[in-house]
Amino acid sequence: MSSDLKNIIEALVFISQEPLTLDRIKTVLEGAPDEEIQAAVEELLKDYEAAGRGIQVVHTGGGYILSTRPDHDRWVRRLLQIERKNKLSAAALETLAGIAYHQPVTQAEISAIRGVDSTYTLKSLLDKKLIKIVGRKKAPGNPLVYRTSERFLQYFGLNSLDELPSEEEIGKILQEEKSSEA
Amino acid sequence: MPENILDPLPAADMTATDAVLAAAAAAAPPEEAPRDGYQVRLEIFEGPLDLLLFLIRKKKIDIHDIPIAAITRDYLDYLDRKTLINLDREAEFLFIAALLIYIKSQMLLPRETDLAEQDDPRQVLVNRLLEYQKIKAAGSILREREEDQILQWRRNFLPPLPGESELDFEEVSLFDLSEAFFLMMKRRSAADTRIIKGRDVSYEVKMKELFGLLNDGRVLDFLAYFETQESLEEALVSFFCLLELVKTRQAVAVQDELFQTIRVWLRKDARRTVAHE
Numbered sequence: 001m002s003s004d005l006k007n008i009i010e011a012l013v014f015i016s017q018e019p020l021t022l023d024r025i026k027t028v029l030e031g032a033p034d035e036e037i038q039a040a041v042e043e044l045l046k047d048y049e050a051a052g053r054g055i056q057v058v059h060t061g062g063g064y065i066l067s068t069r070p071d072h073d074r075w076v077r078r079l080l081q082i083e084r085k086n087k088l089s090a091a092a093l094e095t096l097a098g099i100a101y102h103q104p105v106t107q108a109e110i111s112a113i114r115g116v117d118s119t120y121t122l123k124s125l126l127d128k129k130l131i132k133i134v135g136r137k138k139a140p141g142n143p144l145v146y147r148t149s150e151r152f153l154q155y156f157g158l159n160s161l162d163e164l165p166s167e168e169e170i171g172k173i174l175q176e177e178k179s180s181e182a
Numbered sequence: 183m184p185e186n187i188l189d190p191l192p193a194a195d196m197t198a199t200d201a202v203l204a205a206a207a208a209a210a211p212p213e214e215a216p217r218d219g220y221q222v223r224l225e226i227f228e229g230p231l232d233l234l235l236f237l238i239r240k241k242k243i244d245i246h247d248i249p250i251a252a253i254t255r256d257y258l259d260y261l262d263r264k265t266l267i268n269l270d271r272e273a274e275f276l277f278i279a280a281l282l283i284y285i286k287s288q289m290l291l292p293r294e295t296d297l298a299e300q301d302d303p304r305q306v307l308v309n310r311l312l313e314y315q316k317i318k319a320a321g322s323i324l325r326e327r328e329e330d331q332i333l334q335w336r337r338n339f340l341p342p343l344p345g346e347s348e349l350d351f352e353e354v355s356l357f358d359l360s361e362a363f364f365l366m367m368k369r370r371s372a373a374d375t376r377i378i379k380g381r382d383v384s385y386e387v388k389m390k391e392l393f394g395l396l397n398d399g400r401v402l403d404f405l406a407y408f409e410t411q412e413s414l415e416e417a418l419v420s421f422f423c424l425l426e427l428v429k430t431r432q433a434v435a436v437q438d439e440l441f442q443t444i445r446v447w448l449r450k451d452a453r454r455t456v457a458h459e
Contacts, residue, residue, distance in 0.1 A: 017338050058334065070333035085332045090321075093328075094228055097321040113313060116229035116274055154336075156327040165323040173319040178239070 005032060005040040006047070010057075013044075019063025019154060061154035095121045096130060099148055100164055104134055106143040122146065130155060230278035231314040233260060238311070245311060248304055250289060254282040281307060356425060359404070359435055362444050363421050366408045383416045388423045396433065396448045404435070404444040 012028060013020050026037055041064065048057045058067050068076050077084070088096070098113045099105055111118045125131045132149045136142040153159065165173075227233040237256045238245055261275055288303035302308075395402055404424075411417035424446065427433035437444045 056334075065336055065338070067334040067336045070330070073333040073335070076335045087325075087328060087332065090228055093321040093325055094317060097317045097324055101317065101320065113310075113317060114229055115231040115278060115310070115314065155331065156324055157331045157334075158327075165320045169323060170316055170319045173322060174315060177319075 005029070005036060006044050009037070009040055010044055013057060013064050013066060016063075016065060018150075019061040019065040021063040024063070058157070059159060060157045061150055062159050089121075091116070091118075091121050092125060096125060096148065096152065099125075099131055099146055100152070100161065103147045104137075104145040105147075106137055106139075106145055108143060110146070228318075230275045231311060232318070233257065233275070234278060235311060235315060235318075245315075246308060248308070250282060250286045250304065254279070254286060257282060356428065358437060359421075359425065359428065359444060362404055363408070363417075366405055367414075367417070383413075383419045385419055385423060388416075388419045389426075392420065392423050392427070393448075396446070399447065402446045404446055406443070 008029065009025055012025060022037070022041065025041070026032075026034065029037060045057050045059070045064075048055070054069060054072055055066050056069055057064050094114060095110060095118050098110050102109065102113065107119060107122055110122070122131070126133070126146075128151075129149055130152045131146050133144050134147045135145050137145050148161070153161070158164065227236065234253070234257060237243075237253055237260075238248065241252070241256070243249065243253070258279060261272075261279065285303045285307060392402075395407075408417050408420070411420060424433070424435075427446075427448075428435050431449065433446055433448050435444050435446045
């Protein structure tokens, strides 16, 4: 049964457009004990890791999804005829980080944090669906309120906002920067 | 994702400005030597806070005890290096300059008692700098993650394969539907046939007919369907039914490409309710 379960889960992950959550898997496989599902998922992850394949199952955005291995980036890009994948601009990254730590947040608030007008950057992040509008603030002018999206988590390979860089990690970076200048 | 296009314009302006400045500098005799070893262009900074942090680090200043006068002088020095003005960006830099001068003036005011630490006029600025510093560091960690992640391709982030862009269809708006409808009406009127029909068509009957056609996940060709309508009235009623279905999110309307026909099908959950009826 357990290897059956593993194969079924593999099929589900394969067909899934978005990261397939454990809850979703459990709903589909109703009746199967949670521990067995958990074990099968883990075994599946191990299988992919061990077999040295071109694709891997990754845990991201709160679920499981198939991706190509980093080593094959070059070949994938050749197939897709993409010279190189665009990265976010420094402004976009800084704005995203600001939103991630201060959400829910308005345009004025994020601009104040950065000391820079962030209207354009917010628009471009919205276009990329890395942030979303979650409502309006009950304040003068009823400004829009922004949050990071599911796609944001996936984009950075995070499973939840808890996995954002912690105070310690940030402190370490700041320390490194300081000592590199000394 | 065309990242650079979406960047705020000032950055682009600035590089053009720079080119002009560089050309001018090359043409002029080299009498204006760099004022110090740190000839840094303003536009490499994300904003005024970034510049301020840079100056603080450069001078190895404790962020909690900033010598405001000295840092303000340095800061204004950097602003002076720019000869051409980009108002939007300039304003942001000047705002912080004004804040620095304000803080200095507050510190100069004679007071009867010594200030408690939290009343230090610099505290507002320090808090902002610390927060900004944190965000910037978090951003650099996220950058590493991004670089790691973009090497791993997933199909849900995949752009369409080259040469297969026709597969890139998107859901159409009600306006697209209306446009297609009027296009169809025009075709009909061009046919120039007059048939007098006495049959009344009700919304309910039409709705049932549409559900019948769309059941079992079948896909309806929007234009072809209207061609089969016998009268203007009938066509109008079916059009309203369709709009209603799209509006209540029971059906999806999709157009592969501009000016092509629109295909309609029921959403999965809607299919189920039909089955129940």
